[in-house]
Amino acid sequence: TRKKISNGRVFDAGRTEVADGTCTVGFVGPDRVDKIDKLTSQLKCL
Known part of the structure; x- marks a missing residue:
């Protein structure tokens, strides 16, 4: 589903x-922290 x-x-x-x-950069947001965390929690910082 689309967020x-x-x-x-x-x-x-x-x-x-x-x-x-x-x-060089990817960004997500602004939005509620809980919505962004669901989308990005499995990503690693490089």
Whole structure:
């Protein structure tokens, strides 16, 4: 089922060490903590 929580990705401009177009950030929210925790609790920080 779809949770209807805002989310997206950020792609690097390639001006430093990361190649242009590399996805460097993913984000979820803002929303209620319990909704976000259900979606992200199994993810690991890198």
